[in-house]
Amino acid sequence: MFSDQVVFVESEVDMNFVALKMLTGDRAKYLGLIFAIAFSSFLIAHQSSIFAGIMDRTRSQIKDVTDADIWVMDRNTQYFDEVNALTDNDLYRVRGVSGVKWAVPLFKGNPRAKAPDGKFRVVILLGLDDATLVGAPRKMVLGSAGDLREPDAAIIDEAGYRFFFPNQPLELGRTLEMNDHQVRLVGICDASAPFTTLPVVYTRYSQALGYVGRERNLLSFVLVKPEPNVPIGELAKHITQATGLKAMSGDQFGWATIMYFIRNTGIPINFGITVMIALIVGTVVAGQTFYIFTIENLKQFGALKAIGVTDRRIVGMILLQALVVGSIGYALGMGMAATFFAIFVHQIATRGIILLPQVMIGTAVVVIFIVIVASLMSIRKVLVLEPAVVFRG
Amino acid sequence: MKKGNEYAVVGREIQKWFGEGEARVHALRGVDLEIRMGELAMLVGPSGCRKTTVLSVIAGLLDMNGGELTVLGETPAQMSAQERILFRRRNLGFVFQQYNLLPALTAAENVAVPLLAGGWNRIDAVAEATRLLAQLGMEDRASSLPALLSGGQQQRVALARALVHKPRLVVCDEPTSALDAATGHTVMELLSEVAVRPDRAVIVVTHDSRVFEFADTIAHMDDGRIETVETGAARAQQIAAQATQARELYA
Numbered sequence: 001m002f003s004d005q006v007v008f009v010e011s012e013v014d015m016n017f018v019a020l021k022m023l024t025g026d027r028a029k030y031l032g033l034i035f036a037i038a039f040s041s042f043l044i045a046h047q048s049s050i051f052a053g054i055m056d057r058t059r060s061q062i063k064d065v066t067d068a069d070i071w072v073m074d075r076n077t078q079y080f081d082e083v084n085a086l087t088d089n090d091l092y093r094v095r096g097v098s099g100v101k102w103a104v105p106l107f108k109g110n111p112r113a114k115a116p117d118g119k120f121r122v123v124i125l126l127g128l129d130d131a132t133l134v135g136a137p138r139k140m141v142l143g144s145a146g147d148l149r150e151p152d153a154a155i156i157d158e159a160g161y162r163f164f165f166p167n168q169p170l171e172l173g174r175t176l177e178m179n180d181h182q183v184r185l186v187g188i189c190d191a192s193a194p195f196t197t198l199p200v201v202y203t204r205y206s207q208a209l210g211y212v213g214r215e216r217n218l219l220s221f222v223l224v225k226p227e228p229n230v231p232i233g234e235l236a237k238h239i240t241q242a243t244g245l246k247a248m249s250g251d252q253f254g255w256a257t258i259m260y261f262i263r264n265t266g267i268p269i270n271f272g273i274t275v276m277i278a279l280i281v282g283t284v285v286a287g288q289t290f291y292i293f294t295i296e297n298l299k300q301f302g303a304l305k306a307i308g309v310t311d312r313r314i315v316g317m318i319l320l321q322a323l324v325v326g327s328i329g330y331a332l333g334m335g336m337a338a339t340f341f342a343i344f345v346h347q348i349a350t351r352g353i354i355l356l357p358q359v360m361i362g363t364a365v366v367v368i369f370i371v372i373v374a375s376l377m378s379i380r381k382v383l384v385l386e387p388a389v390v391f392r393g
Numbered sequence: 394m395k396k397g398n399e400y401a402v403v404g405r406e407i408q409k410w411f412g413e414g415e416a417r418v419h420a421l422r423g424v425d426l427e428i429r430m431g432e433l434a435m436l437v438g439p440s441g442c443r444k445t446t447v448l449s450v451i452a453g454l455l456d457m458n459g460g461e462l463t464v465l466g467e468t469p470a471q472m473s474a475q476e477r478i479l480f481r482r483r484n485l486g487f488v489f490q491q492y493n494l495l496p497a498l499t500a501a502e503n504v505a506v507p508l509l510a511g512g513w514n515r516i517d518a519v520a521e522a523t524r525l526l527a528q529l530g531m532e533d534r535a536s537s538l539p540a541l542l543s544g545g546q547q548q549r550v551a552l553a554r555a556l557v558h559k560p561r562l563v564v565c566d567e568p569t570s571a572l573d574a575a576t577g578h579t580v581m582e583l584l585s586e587v588a589v590r591p592d593r594a595v596i597v598v599t600h601d602s603r604v605f606e607f608a609d610t611i612a613h614m615d616d617g618r619i620e621t622v623e624t625g626a627a628r629a630q631q632i633a634a635q636a637t638q639a640r641e642l643y644a
Binding site for chain 2: 017308
């Protein structure tokens with residue numbers, strides 16, 4: 001009836017097909033596993049991206065200054081929003097440090113601005129060096145940064161414009177009032193959203209004094225450009241040694257600002273708790289579902305062991321099943337997160353908050369952790385299973 | 394009638410116990426048995442007499458604690474765990490009481506599993522399985538999931554799975570206990586027809602006396618020992634005599 005010889009080779013690759021059919025055969029558990037991982041990875045990526053976006057906003061005004069490489073400030077300054085004014089003498093001393101190509105003043109203050117209809121709001125006012133306009137916005141929506149040289153001129157970011165002039169077209173020449181001074185808007189720019197969501201207003205350094213009221217010194221920061229071939233880090237050290245002021249690169253100052261908020265606010269704890277809950281729920285639900293799936297198939301796994309499928313191959317089958325649900329769940333989760341951010345990235349309140357590649361990679365690592373933990377319990381159960389169990393009716 | 398001179402299984406004083414110390418349970422108390430190639434041997438006896446334990450030891454699914462056992466000329470006790478798995482894969486076919494078919498696989502895919510485990514590619518394995526199912530009268534159910542098959546059909550699929558890789562020893566655990574009398578009879582007919590060959594032995598554990606007539610030898614077990622061994626012919630005569638006696642009694 002049959003031929004006499006069946007040739008066996010020591011490969012069981014097509015057992016993967018059996019593993020996948022076993023996995024997809026139980027639709028309810030298969031979908032349950034995928035959705036557990038999808039929602040877990042969505043929540044982790046979503047919350048982590050929003051957290052990273054909010055933290056990134058704390059350094060928005062630092063990032064937007066692309067002309068200078070080094071920020072010099074009072075030695076006790078901890079972050080961008082809290083500054084102690086320097087003196088003009090400090091500016092000259094910085095300019096005198098060897099390796100400095102140029103150094104210019106930057107004012108940062110928080111006066112109150114009022115629209116003609118009485119609507120008012122505290123703004124982030126940046127006073128730029130009159131001669132060079134170093135730190136001027138790079139992305140103009142309307143107008144030109146050079147127009148800041150006109151009398152009483154200011155540039156406002158688009159979000160700020162829409163706050164003061166809601167439902168009105170973008171147009172130049174509108175006015176705001178700051179400290180009883182009239183300010184004429186000569187430009188509308190696309191500034192990075194600040195942490196506080198306040199409007200960002202740029203003006204000349206010499207004009208800023210009039211807009212903030214009674215402050216003797218306006219010099220918040222000195223912005224420095226090194227000579228060619230002078231390392232930024234080295235020059236920052238030299239400036240600190242020579243002047244006693246704190247000097248650091250824009251990148252370092254940005255991170256110092258972020259770290260201040262991480263250390264001194266409850267934001268990371270809140271987001272961290274949500275991420276941990278997503279991780280725990282994802283791990284528990286996926287692990288439990290996967291474990292039940294294995295338990296219900298224990299006799300079948302026993303039959304496979306009896307037939308001669310090796311433990312290594314069975315472990316491979318379980319890991320493949322875990323990898324498949326992990327990959328599909330992760331892809332769905334990332335798809336949901338990407339869709340969310342694609343919808344909200346252009347909203348005023350959530351602008352600039354995106355699904356970061358680093359978050360995607362981190363979430364992938366977490367999903368791998370979830371599926372490994374989920375499959376470990378199942379693997380253990382199958383490895384200790386005696387194949388003789390198949391003979392027990 | 395189909396018996397060869399070669400022994401498929403030779404066991405001497407096989408001992409098996411579970412647990413240690415006071416908790417030790419002596420399951421096999423010196424089992425002696427010989428099963429020739431070409432033979433359909435039945436292990437019979439009351440529930441709990443350790444028929445299945447003997448089957449598990451012969452199949453290499455349980456280690457024995459004492460005695461000697463040779464299966465197809467090899468000594469399982471001297472094999473590593475990996476060697477034993479490969480030995481099972483190449484030489485043994487299994488039929489289980491509850492069929493143990495994978496519910497997500499079609500009948501043909503279930504039958505193909507031993508070939509897939511042996512490294513066949515899926516297309517060839519399923520084609521071979523479908524061919525075998527056709528020989529067992531199941532060609533129209535090859536694509537059906539087990540849940541859509543009757544008990545008898547599922548046991549036929551399980552039988553095909555046990556035979557598809559052409560093993561030299563087929564072990565069956567209560568293959569008819571989940572089936573009605575007629576279906577059980579059909580399955581045993583099929584088993585004795587397609588499974589028993591001069592170069593293969595079949596061992597059936599059962600307590601279903603209705604299928605004793607298919608046996609070449611019947612080993613009666615009790616309390617972890619084989620008490621008597623009789624030939625199938627003798628047993629068939631005994632059954633026929635009992636039937637005649639019953640007819641006379643109720644006539």
